[in-house]
Amino acid sequence: MLRNRIGIILLTALAPSVWGTTYYVTTEFLPPHRPLLAALLRALPAGLLLVVITRRLPTGVWWWRALLLGTLNIGAFLALIFIAAYRLPGGVAATIAALQPLLVALLSTGLLGTRLTPRTVLTGLAGVLGVSLLVLKSGTRLDSLGILAALASALVMATGVVLSKRWPAPVPVLAATGWQLVAGGLVLLPVTLLVEGPPPTVLTARNLGGYAYLGLIGAALAYALWFRGIRELPPTNVTFLGLLSPVVATAVGWLALDQELTGIQLIGGAMILAALLVAQLPPGALGRVRRLASRPA
Known part of the structure; x- marks a missing residue:
């Protein structure tokens, strides 16, 4: 049972790790100044592909549930992240996004009947502090609309995670993923056309490769x-794994883009990893560890 749980955690952790490469792929492979197009082409083609592969369509209440979940987890989330990214320094947006585990824990108490524990609160605050040390820079400029967009993105994603747990889809996970990606892509389509206009008429092989990576790996698989x-x-455990995304993004920037990595950033990264590891421990595990450590040799 423990080995199976660890395997699920490691596989789930691959998703935010892949998302951590998005900034690098976007800046190095995609046309500039088209983030909404990247989000649209990341979601809609991947969703349609999964629907074709699984050959399953929603039935009954799952038409509106798939639309709502896809809007929260993908469509509205990516649109709000776009606004926050344009109006805030990346470090501020990432730090606000790190509030998501705490938001999920709070929503879970009302929607799932779980208990908010001191360990979750302290671990969540440690994760936020770790992200701030990792990505925040001095002299950052704040923008009220950008902060609201970043907070809203964290809230809609947290709500989507909790509702996804409350409403387990009666189909294989690939089919449910396809539904949400299609719904999120359809929500993004008019927003993208309104804000950015039609897609570029010419795309290079490098551009197409970047879009393919974001769609197949960054969306369908992740x-x-x-x-x-x-x-x-538990949904709180899952969202703590999302803290891996800024860690991977920072590591990729250091390895591939020769970005500077300071001692403060290393401390922040270590805090993040410690927080998400503690968050994955089953209830009572810390108490057992303390009792073992206090036994005389």
Whole structure:
């Protein structure tokens, strides 16, 4: 049982790790100044592909549930992240996004009947502090609309995670993932056309490769692993794994883009990893560890 749980955690952790490469792929492979197009082409083609592969369509209440979940987890979330990214320094947006585990824990008490524990609160605050040390820079400029968009993105994603746990889809996870990606893509389509206009008439092979990576790996695979994790694990545990995304993004920037990595950032990264590891421990595990450590040799 423990080995199976660890395997699910590791597979789920691959999703935010993949998402951590999005900034690098976007800046190095995609046309500039088209983030909404990237989000649209990441979601809609991947969702349609999964629907074709699984050959399953929603039935009954799952038409509106799939639309709502897809809007929360993908469509509205990516649109709000776009606004926050344009109006805030990346470090501020990432730090606000790190509030998501705490928001999920709070929503779970009302929607799932779980108990908010001191360990969850302290671990969540440690995760926020770790992300701030990892990505925040001095002299950052704040924007009220950007902050509201970042908070809203964290809230809609947290709500989507909790509702995904409350409403387990009666189909394989690939089919449910396809439904949500299609719904999120359809929500993004008019927003993208309104804000950015039609797609570029010329795309290079490098551009197409970047879009293919974001769609096949960053959406179809990553979201399937993420939603499977939500089915199998407590939602708070899953969202703590999302803290891996800024860690991977920072590591990729250091390795591939020669970005500077400071001692403060290393401390922040270590805090993040410690927080998400503690968050994955089953209830009572810390108490057992303390009792073992206090036994005389």
